Amino acid sequence: MDEKKRIWYKVLDNKKELPEGRVKTVTAAHKGICLTHFEGKFSALDNRCPHQGGPLGEGSIENGMLRCPWHGWDFHPCTGLPPGGYDDGIETFEVKEEGEAIFVGVPEEAEHETTVSDIMAETMVNWGVTKVFGMVGHSNLGFADAMKRQEQKGKLNFYGIRHEGAAAFAASAYGKLTGKPAACFSIAGPGATNMFTGMWDAKVDRAPLLALTGQVATQVVGTGNFQEVDLVQAFGSVAEFNHRVQSDSKHSELMSLAIKHAILKRDVSHLTFPDEVQERKAKPNAKPQTPEKRITSLEIAPPKESVKDAVNLIKKSKRPVIIIGHGARAHKKAIIKFAESLNAPVVTTFKGKGLIPDNHPLGGGVLGRSGTPIASWFMNESDVLIVFGASFSNHTGITPKKPIIQVDFDPLALSKFHKVEVAVWGEISRTLEIFESELEDGVDTIDQTNEIAERWKIWRSEKAKRLLETSDDGVSSIAVFDAMDQLTPEDAVMCVDVGNNAYSFGRYFESKEHDFLMSGYLGSIGFALPASIGAWTAVGSSRPVVAVAGDGGLCQYLAEITTLVKYNMPVKLIVLNNHELGKISKEQRAGEFDVWKTSLSNPNFADFAVSCGAWGKRVEKQEDLMKTMKSLFEQPGPAVLEVITDVNLI
Structure with a gap:
């Protein structure tokens, strides 16, 4: 080997690390080396067996020969030659000793070629x-x-x-x-x-x-x-x-x-x-691409006829209600502005929770099974529903008994399950600009803001009554989300799991400037913790990230707490532990089945979090909830709050 092209790498700090008659794998730059110590001599061989690629450094010296751990072929520990004069020997490299250290000389690596x-x-x-x-x-x-x-x-x-x-x-x-x-x-x-x-x-x-x-x-x-x-x-x-x-x-x-x-x-x-x-080398003229002039604007205007029909229906309306689904997430500001021009209540699907803050004068909360009586009351009192980016799933419960204007970028989503009075295919913000232009002479709608405030007063009074319900079996979900209402940062990204914890979250937690992420249509248990990882990579230190999970869902990806710790993701995870798949038990009772196989054996989640390197605390009594949750949100790194809850208080 040309001395000028040889690079020496220290592979052992102390030669005592490799006793006589032993072998081990070491690395010189990117080169895997089988280092041997045989008959008082240190030798270096290519670590890859020429037959099946077995790692020779994981083999052993038997009867004076280095044996491949994969298929048992023998090579001399110093020369790399097999017995019998075969020509499938192993490449060797020079070794030198300096004091107690061992160095191996390998050829200088060639410059990386684009693959x-x-x-x-x-x-x-x-x-x-x-x-x-x-x-x-x-x-x-x-x-x-x-x-x-x-x-x-x-x-x-x-x-x-x-x-x-x-x-x-x-x-x-x-x-x-x-x-x-x-x-x-x-x-x-x-x-x-x-x-x-x-x-x-x-x-x-x-x-x-x-x-x-x-x-x-x-x-x-x-x-x-x-x-x-x-x-x-x-x-x-x-x-x-x-x-x-x-x-x-x-x-x-x-x-x-x-x-x-x-x-x-x-x-x-x-x-x-x-x-x-x-690892194939790229062709000499191969170049990476960019999106420049490869992607079009999506600001598609709706057909004139559907705009005309929608505008006419809005002009006749006295009590319009706007429904926002997850598909309208990117257009929430434009929709709220439009709602303000109509004095119309804005309610959301569960997937769209938080697209209008619950403390906005026109905010009417969540519609459907995970929602509030406020949203359903305004939907039932409306004379037209203007629906943006919603899928009309059964869980949402948008009634087909009211006149509906549906706006969506996806033509297949329009009138998906039943006829609607006006189906408007277009990009939502562009469609709103046209609606506003056509309605600039004004509308004759009723200002429903006072009714919205009254309905919130009624619902908050009901929540206060439910908050008084206590149990010796654990804290109520109502209490958990009441504490979260008071302590969760107002701009947090909230990652929600599936189960009773999600139903209670939708019903009791009042949104402010939050964003909510959930497994909507698929409804996959275990979503919250992995979702919080994705959310944190999106927002970094600019916003807090909070995950809320039940014990059943969390256990599916419990080990990802170590991922939070490894990358120092300051996610705050709140676990509602009732030792049961409570949603399934509820469904079994509703279907008049026996409750069967829904009980769970859980670890102490707080202790588990601590063992992973995160902060962790467990709450078993309601009087300890506020203080401990406050400590959770004060932690600078990843933190887990486990709350023992009563499965019946949701």
Whole structure:
């Protein structure tokens, strides 16, 4: 080896770390080395067995020969030569001793050559996908290495999670909050299939998401190879854009189209990367793409006829009520301004909770099963409903018995379940501009603000009565959310789980400048904690992030508390622990079934949080609730408050 091209690396601080007759794996730069100590001599061999790639440093010296741990082939510990004169020996490297330290000389590494993964990762970043949640593993290492280079340049943040399902939920939550895609990332086989639920959560709630999966090498596809799953076929039902990256693909174009589909269709895109493609050298003329002049404005004006019909119906109205769904999240300011021009109450779906603050003079709270009697009262007293970005699900309970004007960007969402009087297809803010122009001569609606205030007074009086209900079995949910009303930062991002805790949250917690994230249409238990990870990566230190979960949901992704600690995410997690899947018990009773198999055996969640490195406290008595919750919100880092609650006081 040319001395000028040899670089010496210290691989042992003290040679006593490797006794006579032993071997170990060490690293010199990026080169894996099998370091041996045999017959008083230290030797360095390539760590990769030439047959199956087994790690020789995990082998052993038997009868004077180094034995591969994978298939038992023998090599001399110093020369790397096999017995019998075979020509499949192992490359060796020079070793020198300086004092007690051991150094290995390896050739200077060649400058990194741009790979297919580099082109695609840079294209991804150029399109604004800068947050990735996932797990690095054997079938995605090439693309992971490309993302590492983007992170080293300060262009990307990668968050290693404990379960790929949490990665997909975190990416879904990020998309719901920002309207922009994040990526979830996994290996082939089980790592990829673990992401399926979170991908569906994004799809049905219309959140853009990019899923990136490793895949086994193309040459072994179809042979039943280890962790081989046809991921394109597997994700065919969930991914709107769904392709395998091939050696001769137009790589930057493929990534651009994946992200473009996710953004414009508010849907899931999936790319899977065969192992051998990830490290393939990019073509000399290959360049990463940008979104410049590749994506159109979505400010689509509605048809004139539907505008005319909607305006005529509004002009006739005396008691209009506006309903906002999650699909109108980006347009809440424009909708509230429009409501103020009509003096119309604004109520929301549960997924749309917080799109108008409950302390706004026109705020009427949440409609439906997780809602308040205020919202349903105004809906029933209205003479026209103006609905923006809502899906009309059964849980929301928008009545078809009132005249309805429905505005949505998705024509398939219009009149989805039943006829509406006026279906208006258009971008919501643009549609509102046209409505306001057409109504500039004024409307003759009743000012309902005094009625709204009166209805809130009645409901708050009822909440105060329920707050007096106590139990020896635990704190009431009403008390938990009353304390949260008083202590939660007014601009927090609230991540909600599924179950009785969510119903109580929707009913009792009064929104201010909060944003709410939940698993809406899919209704997936376990959403809250992973969602808080995605939310924090979106807002950073600019806003607090709070997760509210039941004991059943939290246990599904309990280990992600360690993710909060690892990245010092100051999420505040409130756990309502009633040792039961309370929502299921309630449904069993409602269906006149026996309550069966819904009891839970739980850890002490507060102690678990402390064992992970977070702050944790448990509350068992109502009189301790306010003080301890105040301490929760004072913590600078991740913190968990566990409240023992009575399953019957919801």
